[in-house]
Amino acid sequence: MSEDPGSPKPIVTFLGPVASYTHQATLDAFSSSDFTLTPVVTIDDVFASVQSGTSHRGVVPFENSSNGSVVFTLDLFADLQHKYPDIIVCGESYIAVQHCLLGHPDSHHASHPISVSERTGGSRVGSGVIESPLSSGAVTPTSAIPNPQKPTARPVGDLARIKKLYSHPQAWGQCKIFLNAYLKGVERQDVSSTSRAAQLVAEDLTGESAAVSSVIAAKIHGLEVLARGIEDRGDNTTRFFVIRKRAEAEVGDATSVDRKEIGKDEQGEGDWKTLVSFTIDHANPGSLAHSLAVFEKYGLNLTSINTRPSGVENWNYIFFVELKGRREEGIEDGPVNKALKSLYGVCRSWRWLGSWENRLAR
Amino acid sequence: MSEDPGSPKPIVTFLGPVASYTHQATLDAFSSSDFTLTPVVTIDDVFASVQSGTSHRGVVPFENSSNGSVVFTLDLFADLQHKYPDIIVCGESYIAVQHCLLGHPDSHHASHPISVSERTGGSRVGSGVIESPLSSGAVTPTSAIPNPQKPTARPVGDLARIKKLYSHPQAWGQCKIFLNAYLKGVERQDVSSTSRAAQLVAEDLTGESAAVSSVIAAKIHGLEVLARGIEDRGDNTTRFFVIRKRAEAEVGDATSVDRKEIGKDEQGEGDWKTLVSFTIDHANPGSLAHSLAVFEKYGLNLTSINTRPSGVENWNYIFFVELKGRREEGIEDGPVNKALKSLYGVCRSWRWLGSWENRLAR
Known part of the structure; x- marks a missing residue:
């Protein structure tokens, strides 16, 4: 830091x-x-x-x-x-999120022309699909792909030289269709971020590696965009x-510093979200339903639920509930405040994880 | 097949x-x-x-x-x-699940002794922790580690030669402590299973790769167990x-074939689980709570909830609920049957994904 x-x-x-x-x-x-x-x-x-x-x-x-x-x-x-x-x-x-395939220019291959059959041979490998004439050496994608979203983006250039892919684990799951079509079987290395992936590819001067990363990362690390918009x-x-x-004495309203945060809307009091986690007594039938019913009782719209292993005992979970509403400071009869108070009776433990303005444009 | x-x-x-x-x-x-x-x-x-x-x-x-x-x-x-x-x-x-680190015997290094300082040098790499005398050449772990669970298992032998790890993505998350302690920064390749990981390591005769896999896989693929019980x-x-x-006409009882399944307990009628998925109208406040309340109404103990993106619209989810109970064939007034019927009114769609005997020993 x-x-x-x-x-x-x-x-x-x-x-x-x-x-x-x-x-x-x-x-x-x-x-x-x-x-x-x-x-x-x-x-x-x-x-x-x-x-x-x-x-x-x-x-x-x-x-x-x-x-x-x-x-x-x-x-x-x-x-x-x-x-x-x-x-x-x-x-x-x-x-x-617009994922791109980033790599080095195809300079090695350009100086040692390889026949199309050699390059595309071995469809088992699943790479080597060529969209532009090899003689042009054009590996930078043009903006000529009108609708790269469906069926999927296509690489402008030869990917047969790519022997290794770097990206964040989440990115593989977001680009399944493209990667299966064009880079199937190519070795993948998980790294901590898509930007880090681009950095590693930039450092690998063999030209045999590529990153699933962003356009911004291409600019920063001096890489070519081999395919754009490759997300499913x-x-x-x-x-x-x-x-x-x-x-110390929660719950705070926006401080003077907060007001500098971009887009902080002082008027948007009506549209807030709250995150709450809780654990239940799994041996007690109905404990989960009773905990969830508390939110319904106070008219709170649950927008999502997540669970993770509790870490205490196998097959016990910690639940994360997100709901529309705000925990009020000093106003004990707000619906979120009341729901949280009621949780004391039905779940093993709970924690308020914050309330914030809804930024989802609908 | x-x-x-x-x-x-x-x-x-x-x-x-x-x-x-x-x-x-x-x-x-x-x-x-x-x-x-x-x-x-x-x-x-x-x-x-x-x-x-x-x-x-x-x-x-x-x-x-x-x-x-x-x-x-x-x-x-x-x-x-x-x-x-x-x-x-x-x-x-x-x-x-008992994960092990599998690899080749340390034969290459044994014939070219390297000083301890060289091997352990570069603690930035994070590997090279040596638990046994190098001269012994012992890389097969003894059963002498009494309690490998906490703080964590330790490798019996030198891991400095390991340049690449193979495993299933889930295994990395289950062996974080060990891998961070002994193989930090070593390249990781995701493969489709822990057993496949062992196979790939067996094929790599350089001795520089290792797999997070099982004891059974070590036997099948002829690998050494470099560390045992490395899960967190x-x-x-x-x-x-x-x-x-x-x-066609669901819901079936066990067929004659089913009875051959090991441990199929015809008496265990009292302890069943059911999996149900449902989607909701996210624009309708309280839709999720109302759907969940249906299960409570019929006294069904929800044991877990999972969510995944619905695939229809961003930030809409499909919910998976697991509960104690069984959808009955031909008995319309069973609680699970009644709850499913009631779901029609409150959620957008639902699907019964099966009922089965609880095998969790408690």
């Missing part, structure tokens, strides 16, 4: 490296003129930095529209080791959470 | 290859003298084989006690492409589902 002692700007820590999708989400929520935006290596690092007070805010991925929840983030909110007791969600951001679904979107440290 | 035309034995398809944990689960539920046990490459293949009628039964992993749900399996039950409309769960099996939690267990094709 590089905290600049000469700057009074609050630090916002995000899952890096620079040019990651989380970086985009951070720029979406925080102005770099008001905040020092600091990349860290893991989601755990973001939580630790906010919990320790080093960072004013943190930004982490929470779920993807195609892949579902980011279980690493859920497990940090579950906090089985009691490392992050004060972390709460205070905002969200939605970033459209064109509306692929990742949702990010802004986290902060819970104050 | 190798169906033996000379044999009348029904086929049971499982996620292979031979010696996978799913194979163990299959042997736990089906006698190989009564059934032809057939490994296939993907979970999708298991579903397809059962749906087409090629296989009598299929066995797939469903959840792990440390890692949570197998999302691939959930997505196949979600069946967004309507490929598997007749697949239902008819049984379950629990298999204790000693009670690491994976739960498997036996699936079958739903009959």
